[in-house]
Amino acid sequence: MKVILDPKAGICGGVRRTIQLVEKELSREDDQEVFVVGDIIHNEREIERLEQDGLKTLIPGFLDDLTNHDSIPNGKSTVLIRAHGEPPRTFKELDLLGVDVIDGTCPVVTRSQDLAREHLLKGYQVAVVGKHGHPEMIGILGHTDNKAVCIQSEEDIAKLQPDTLTLIMAQTTIGSGMFAQMVEKIKEHVGKIEIRNTICRFVLNRNIKLPNFTSEADVILVVGGKKSSNTNMLYRTCLAINPRSYHVVSPNEIEREWFIGSNSIGITGSASTPIWLLHEFEETLNRWIKAGWPENAVEFDV
Numbered sequence: 001m002k003v004i005l006d007p008k009a010g011i012c013g014g015v016r017r018t019i020q021l022v023e024k025e026l027s028r029e030d031d032q033e034v035f036v037v038g039d040i041i042h043n044e045r046e047i048e049r050l051e052q053d054g055l056k057t058l059i060p061g062f063l064d065d066l067t068n069h070d071s072i073p074n075g076k077s078t079v080l081i082r083a084h085g086e087p088p089r090t091f092k093e094l095d096l097l098g099v100d101v102i103d104g105t106c107p108v109v110t111r112s113q114d115l116a117r118e119h120l121l122k123g124y125q126v127a128v129v130g131k132h133g134h135p136e137m138i139g140i141l142g143h144t145d146n147k148a149v150c151i152q153s154e155e156d157i158a159k160l161q162p163d164t165l166t167l168i169m170a171q172t173t174i175g176s177g178m179f180a181q182m183v184e185k186i187k188e189h190v191g192k193i194e195i196r197n198t199i200c201r202f203v204l205n206r207n208i209k210l211p212n213f214t215s216e217a218d219v220i221l222v223v224g225g226k227k228s229s230n231t232n233m234l235y236r237t238c239l240a241i242n243p244r245s246y247h248v249v250s251p252n253e254i255e256r257e258w259f260i261g262s263n264s265i266g267i268t269g270s271a272s273t274p275i276w277l278l279h280e281f282e283e284t285l286n287r288w289i290k291a292g293w294p295e296n297a298v299e300f301d302v
């Protein structure tokens with residue numbers, strides 16, 4: 001049995017930058033507390049690692065309800081804004097708290113926020129194709145005073161003014177298919193349009209390369225957080241090509257039956273799956289295979 005690690009898998013530049021910013025803050029020797037607004041990454045294992053080093057996670061909108069937090073930022077705290085970005089309101093609130101703010105918004109997301117705001121100021125209505133409630137969507141809409149419209153399904157299109165000059169853009173992590181489909185539907189409803197495909201290049205390239213990798217192995221493990229849109233999208237892509245694809249967060253979720261009769265296992269991950277986690281899967285599987293797995297059961301040993 002062969003274990004193949006997807007050479008294109010690994011965390012994207014935007015999330016890597018945010019993790020590096022927070023690691024630098026956590027390594028400081030003073031007593032500054034380090035917070036992040038919302039999960040720093042959609043990966044439970046990486047969050048666990050950083051929280052063990054002292055990172056504290058705040059629920060977005062935390063100032064509206066402080067009851068869920070043991071400690072809240074004060075003048076001796078640093079608060080990091082994650083790669084998804086935040087609406088201006090969050091920055092204003094943090095300013096009032098007198099904390100040090102580190103803006104880890106991915107530059108690609110900042111460009112989307114600017115694009116939406118600038119077009120709105122020029123008189124366009126702005127349609128952002130993506131997911132309701134996704135943190136990046138909340139941030140982009142916030143930068144337009146919530147005047148831009150999130151388009152997740154055809155029902156949302158009715159919220160757009162007909163016969164109006166419209167910018168159509170995308171949440172950075174959605175699939176090209178969803179974007180193209182919604183653009184066609186929006187076109188039928190509004191007037192003149194300008195289309196900006198703001199899907200992140202990293203995400204686009206992964207989607208293009210993934211089908212080749214998926215067909216190279218008998219069984220595919222898609223490693224990534226359960227809340228990660230990008231992981232869920234990659235998983236659906238893999239499943240459509242190889243029905244023996246499984247979405248997992250930790251090696252302890254692996255079930256032996258998935259692999260009986262197979263000769264190869266492919267391991268891949270999304271924009272938010274750290275490489276150390278992919279290596280953990282690779283090393284674990286290789287150790288088990290050496291012990292006669294999957295035909296023989298082995299002790300879970302991570």
Ligand code: SF4
Nearest residue numbers: 012014106108172200
């Ligand atoms: S997926 Fe793209 S847009 Fe999103 S954080 Fe990573 S690099 Fe930035």
